[in-house]
Amino acid sequence: MLDPEELYEVDSDVPNLEGAVLLHHFDGFLDAGAAGRTLTDHLLEEHEHRVIARFDVDRLIDYRSRRPTMTFLTDHWEEYEAPELVVRLQHDTAGIPFLLLTGPEPDREWERFTAAVGALVERWGVRLTVGMHGIPMDVPHTRPLGVTAHGTRPELVQGHQPFLSRMQIPGSIAALLEFRLGESGHDAMGFAAHVPNYLVQATYPGAALTLLETVGEATGLSLSGDALREAGRRADLEIGKQVAESDEVAEVVRALERRYDTFLDASKRESLLAESEGELPTADEIGGEFERFLAEQERTDPRD
Known part of the structure; x- marks a missing residue:
């Protein structure tokens, strides 16, 4: 494998980041x-933020599969929105530094990219790396959203209810990054907010707020959430109006509420996914749902 450090450039004036947290999210994979x-x-x-490391997207991105946006004005090309895969330095409300890695999910050189991120983790003394996204789930928007947690050590996810014992789903760079960091002895984890199936194609602020609160608890970071709470409140009001306008949709939501409340009241239940263990979806069924969801995302991707 070629030198992973050739994949990125780092600012020369990066401060001491020993013990910082690295958050990451990549566009292109599952994010209900x-x-x-x-x-x-x-x-x-x-x-506030500033870029402190920038990856070579020309090596990592397939432009023809995810075409960047260009603006045409009258008789010329006015603007090109070049994709960026960068690490930004930010500070929480208490002034504690943390890092945010964002951009399109690499299409190629996954092993080299994860090795490059691992090199940055070691270079900066990152103590914990955390991924975050949304997954579709059979739950109502009128109840608290759950979170699936996973990590490189059991201690990292104590207090979180397990998802399923074993399943196979399409891979992602976020999952591979967590896996490789764990192999190298670094702490890494991820959170997937449970998004109601009927809202997976919409932007649902409530799911983002759930992630923010969960990430804050896991990392100790003090992250501002007022704007997300207000956006979530407005979204729930609008969803409530739309549900009220359709008897069929309202009945679906009521059924999900009854199911959710039944599981919540049954202290011996181990999953909100089904009424009994015998009715739990199989790993193949869940993997198929992920694949169908991703296929729908690709068909409706506005970047194409």
Whole structure:
């Protein structure tokens, strides 16, 4: 493998980051309700930031599969929105530094890219790397959203209910990054907010807020969430209006509420995914759902 450090450039004036947290989200894979993207946009809006490392997207991105946007004005090309895969330095409300890695998911050289991120983790003394996104789930928007947690050590996800014992789903750079960091002895974890199935194609701020609160608890970072709370409140009001206008949709939501409440009341239940263990979806079924969701995302991708 070629030298991973040739994939990126780092600013010369990066401060001491020993013990910092690295958050990451990549566009292009599963992100129901745009949960991860909405959270990263929120962090960039609420917390000052500057780019301290930039990856070579020409080596990593297939432009023909995800064409960047260009603006045409009358008789000439006015603007080109070049894709960026960067690490930004930010500070939480208490002034604690943290890092945010965002951009399109690499199409190629996954092993080299994960090795490059690992080199930055070691270079800066990052103590914990955390990924975040949304997944579709059979839950109502009128109840608290759950989160699936996973990590390189069991201690990292204590207090979080396990998802399923074993399943196979399409891979992602975020998953591979967590896996490779764990192999190298670094702490890494990820959170997937549970997004109601009927909202997966919409931008759902409530899912992003769930991620923000969960990430804050796991990392100790103090992250501003007021704007997301207000956006979530407005979104829930609008969703409530739309549900009320359709008897069929309202019945679906009521059924999900009954199911959710039944599981919540049954202390011996181990999953909100089905009424009994015998009714749990198989790994193949869940993998198929992920694949179908990704196929729908590709067909509706506005960048094409």
